[in-house]
Amino acid sequence: MRPLPGGRAGGLxxxxxxxVAGMSAASPWFLTxxxxxxxxxxxAEVGIIACGMTLVIxxxxxxxxxxxxxxxxxxxxxxxxxxxxxxxxxxxxxxxxMGAGAVNGLLITRWRLPPLIVTLATxxxxxxxxxxxxxxxxxxxxxxxFAWLGQGEWLGLPxxxxxxxxxxxxxxxxxxxxxxxxxxxxxGDSERAAVFAGVAADRVKVALYxxxxxxxxxxxxxxSARVSTARADAGTGLELEVITAVVLGGTPITxxxxxxxxxxxxxxxxxxxxxxxxxxxxxxxxxxxxxxxxLIAAAMLNQRLAASRLPRRPDA
Amino acid sequence: xICKRALLIAGAMLAAxxxxxEEPATMRLGVMPKLVGIDYFNACERGARxxxxxxxxxxxxxxxxxxxxxxxxxxxxxxxxxxxxxxxxAPNDPHALSPTLKRAMERGIAVLTWDADSDADSRHYFxxxxxxxxxxxxxxxxxxxxxxxxxxxxxxxxxxxxxxQNIWMEWMDRRLEAAYPQMRLVTVRPSEEDQQLAFQVAxxxxxxxxxxxxxxxxxxxxxxxxxxxLRQSGAAGRVALTGLATPNSMRxxxxxxxxxxxxxxxxxxxxxxxxxAAARLAEGGPLPEQLEAGRLGxxxxxxxxxxxGEPLRFTRANIDEFDF
Numbered sequence: 001m002r003p004l005p006g007g008r009a010g011g012l013x014x015x016x017x018x019x020v021a022g023m024s025a026a027s028p029w030f031l032t033x034x035x036x037x038x039x040x041x042x043x044a045e046v047g048i049i050a051c052g053m054t055l056v057i058x059x060x061x062x063x064x065x066x067x068x069x070x071x072x073x074x075x076x077x078x079x080x081x082x083x084x085x086x087x088x089x090x091x092x093x094x095x096x097x098m099g100a101g102a103v104n105g106l107l108i109t110r111w112r113l114p115p116l117i118v119t120l121a122t123x124x125x126x127x128x129x130x131x132x133x134x135x136x137x138x139x140x141x142x143x144x145x146f147a148w149l150g151q152g153e154w155l156g157l158p159x160x161x162x163x164x165x166x167x168x169x170x171x172x173x174x175x176x177x178x179x180x181x182x183x184x185x186x187x188g189d190s191e192r193a194a195v196f197a198g199v200a201a202d203r204v205k206v207a208l209y210x211x212x213x214x215x216x217x218x219x220x221x222x223x224s225a226r227v228s229t230a231r232a233d234a235g236t237g238l239e240l241e242v243i244t245a246v247v248l249g250g251t252p253i254t255x256x257x258x259x260x261x262x263x264x265x266x267x268x269x270x271x272x273x274x275x276x277x278x279x280x281x282x283x284x285x286x287x288x289x290x291x292x293x294x295l296i297a298a299a300m301l302n303q304r305l306a307a308s309r310l311p312r313r314p315d316a
Numbered sequence: 317x318i319c320k321r322a323l324l325i326a327g328a329m330l331a332a333x334x335x336x337x338e339e340p341a342t343m344r345l346g347v348m349p350k351l352v353g354i355d356y357f358n359a360c361e362r363g364a365r366x367x368x369x370x371x372x373x374x375x376x377x378x379x380x381x382x383x384x385x386x387x388x389x390x391x392x393x394x395x396x397x398x399x400x401x402x403x404x405x406a407p408n409d410p411h412a413l414s415p416t417l418k419r420a421m422e423r424g425i426a427v428l429t430w431d432a433d434s435d436a437d438s439r440h441y442f443x444x445x446x447x448x449x450x451x452x453x454x455x456x457x458x459x460x461x462x463x464x465x466x467x468x469x470x471x472x473x474x475x476x477x478x479x480x481q482n483i484w485m486e487w488m489d490r491r492l493e494a495a496y497p498q499m500r501l502v503t504v505r506p507s508e509e510d511q512q513l514a515f516q517v518a519x520x521x522x523x524x525x526x527x528x529x530x531x532x533x534x535x536x537x538x539x540x541x542x543x544x545x546l547r548q549s550g551a552a553g554r555v556a557l558t559g560l561a562t563p564n565s566m567r568x569x570x571x572x573x574x575x576x577x578x579x580x581x582x583x584x585x586x587x588x589x590x591x592x593a594a595a596r597l598a599e600g601g602p603l604p605e606q607l608e609a610g611r612l613g614x615x616x617x618x619x620x621x622x623x624x625g626e627p628l629r630f631t632r633a634n635i636d637e638f639d640f
Contacts, residue, residue, distance in 0.1 A: 027398070035397035042390050136476040136506065140411035151415055227389060227412040231477070236384070278394040283378050284352060284387075 011305055012249065012265040015298065019269060023276030030279055037158055041150070041226065043271040044160035045070075045219040046241050050249075050263040051171035052212030053242050055181070059205060060188040060255030061115035065104060066216050066242055068126035070235030073097035073217035075130045078139030078230025086146055094217045100126055101213020105206030123239070130232040139230040150225030160222045167215060171260035181258065184208060188255020245270055248298045250305075269298070343373040345594050346395040347587070348388060348405040350432065350478075351509060352379045355562045356536035356583050357406075359640035360431070363587030370610055371595050376400075383475055383509045385409040389416045396420050402594040404443070406431035410479035414438040426597040428622075430590040432480035436620065440597060443590045443622045445581040448480070452487025454627050455558060456496065458577045459530045462556040466498030467529025470521050472514055472542055472559075474535035476506045481534055488532070502528070507538045514541025522551055533559035539578065543569040563630045563638040570635050578630040584640050585612060586624055593622050 024030040049066050056063050077093030100122070107118045152159050175181040183204045186194035195201050216235075224230045247253055248269060249262030273294055277287045347364050349357035361377045368375035376395070380387035385408040393416060395403055403420055407413045407429060417438040420427050430443035445451075459469060471488070473481045485504065492499055502525055507514035514537060521531060522545070531546075533539040539561035546552045552574040560580050569575045592609040606614040607622060616623045630638065 029397045029399070032397060035394070038393040038397060042393070138409065138411070138477055147415070223386075226415065227385070228415055229409065229412040231385075231409070231412065234386070237382075274390075275394055278378075278391055279398060281376060284381055284391075288381060 009261075011301055012262060012269070015301070016265055016269055016272065019272045019276065023272060023279065026276060027279040030276055035275070035279070037161075039271055039275045040161045040164075041158050042275075043267050044158070044164040045223050046238065046245060046271075047164045047264065047267045048160075048167045048215050048219045048222070049212070049238070049242050050245050050267055051167040051260055052208070052215040053246050054171060054249070054251050054258050054260045054263045055175065055184050055208050056115075056212055057243075057246055057251050057253060058175075058188045058255050058258035059184045059208060060191065061108065061205065061209075062119060062243070062253075063101075063104060063115065063209060063212055064119040064239050064243075065100070065122040065126055066212065067235035067238035068123045068130070069097050069100045069213050069216040070220045070223070070238055071232050072100055072126045072130040073213075074220035074224050074230045074234050075134045075139070075232045077217075077221060077224060078142070079133060081142065081230075082139060086143060090221065093221055094214060097217020097220065098210050098214040101216070102206060102210040104213070105209035108209070109202035109205050127232075127236075134232040136232055138232070140228065142224060142228045142230065147225050147228050150222050150227070160226075163218065163222065167218075168260055168264050171258075171263075175258045175260055180204060180207065185256060185258055188252075188257070241270065244295055248295065269294075343371075343401045343595060343598055344376070344398070345373055345591060345598070346376045346378075346392075346398075346400045346403045347430075347590060347594070348391065348403070349377075349379045350388075350406045350408050351381060351383045353381060354509065354537055355565050355640075359562060359583040360587035360590075362640070363582075363584035363589075364591045365587075366584070367588040367591035367595075367610060371591070373591075373595055375591065379406075383408045383478075385412045385477075389413055392416045392420065396423055396425065399423075400425055402426035402428065402598040404428040404430050404590045404594045405434075407434045407479070408432075408475060409477045410434050426594060428590065428594055428597065430586065432478055434479070439620075441593060441603060441617075441620050441622055443586070443593055443624070445583075445586050445624045446627045447623065448483040449487050451560070451579065451627050452484045453491045454579055454629070455484070455532055455534070455560075456488050456491040456499075458558045458579065458629070459532065459556060460496050460499060462558070462576055463499070463529040465496050468500050468502050468525060468527055469530040469532065470502050470525060470528060471504045471532040471534060472507050472517055472521070472538045473504055474507060474509050474538060484534060499529075507533075507535065507541065509535060509537055511537040511541040514538040515545045518542035518545035519549060522546075522549055522555065528555055530556035530558070533557065533561075535559075536561045536565065536580075539575070540565045540569070543574045547572070547574050562640055563635045564640060566630070567635055570630065570632055576631065578635070579627050580630065581624055581627050582638075582640070588612065589615060589622065589624055 029035055073093045073096045076096035077089045080092040081089035104119055104122055107113055108115050149159055154162055183199045186199055187201055223234055245266035246263045248266035250259045364377055403425055414435040417427050427439045428441050428443055429439045433442045505517045507517050531542055533542040539559040542557055546557055557575050558577055561578055566578045589609050603617045605617050607617050609615040
């Protein structure tokens, strides 16, 4: 694995370690297995989606619709379960997510529309579709066996933690070891140069947006299992969390580089902050402000680290 | 270099910001509203803190910034990790919090719901402000009186998944069917505990149903929002409006005639009772049929439900007597 440039990896790990130390000093319950595993369960959904978002942002694009795809896939799953049982429901949910992502990709590539505009629109479109299908009624009473996905454990750790780890490993592998990852970064660096060099820009983008949609659907299944309910309004505001984590993790918002491990650190940092503050008794009204300040500080840190790096050499 | 500095600054900031260390041995209660930052739940907080001070227990009153059930689940998990003695929550969804609340019950934490209920097996008791029947019937009766028992009416509710609002609407439907067959409910629209949205929804209703005789706005932010919409579009007086909200937020509209009667209960008392019930429950055992609730006196406990009392009606005559 190619080492992350400059002190970025060190910086993020240092921030995370400092936060963990600070939070455990503030509350004796922070470093308990109970708390940390609970935290992992909550963060897994954001973490899984962040893996796809990292690569999307690396291409110079963005996906604001992930929260809505999350809701739509969940509802598609819930209603199919009511009609046809668990197996078909899972399949339909995953396909719905992937399909929604593909719609994003096609609108962006076929009609050359800016990703920001497209996903802003699909954010409303997909959420609306979820509301229409469900008439805003959630589906509850999901079977106990399914709940294992969000509430159960495998080899002592929460199931979704394994899924999250798999998603991160896959994202890291795609970024570093596949042509898809290379092309994605090339597109973000300079789309014209990449196209002239023969990169099939359209196919890469559609693949990445569809892949992100698939990850959203996976996260939606985990969520539905966690709360034993499928809701159309699930995931509202999720896109902001995911994008914040990816940016925090060092993937430049303009694209050109992808740091899935950085995104992982970003998700953990945001989660640790929120969890630690709640444990320490800091009210939610303060948490919002503090989260904003932390993001600014982290962005400044990233900027300093980027400026201090040696000039980039072309990929080996 | 930069890494080391970052580490030092981050560490120092956090050590300074988070002062709390050891937790004392007094009883610790967590009370969570549907969301923080609205009048109604701020009033509940007042009552909750009053009871906590009287009992000498430690109270954490906190909730998400929007009516988001996912954030509620997250915070409750954190409270479980903090080993609270009792947790009382007003859930934004009757089923989605059940897994989390059941986990709290398994850990030996006393679990109550208040204001809105969750699945019956996910909490020990539900602190209800008034019976659903009383609230639903009273709302319809107030409206019927104002519009002469006939005409088109519409309802602006909060979230379509809020258990309490849905059950109130069920009782409203029953009352309409049984007593006022000439009154027709044409639509129900959500406003997600957002006053601005309620304003818009009410305006849209006035345009979509020009013959509308009355509007029910059954959340504490929907009613002021709808009242403002009526006032601004000049429909006040022509279209009757009633619902559930705090007297402080409705005083100007009651005084200028936009709204004749506002229905509610005392949210300060609700918060007070919730803390009293939670503390009593955390001490152990089921609650007695007559729960001694401090300044509220004996309060009825029916099965798994702790009942605050009957709804209150606020009109021009009495609205100045209340400050919440």
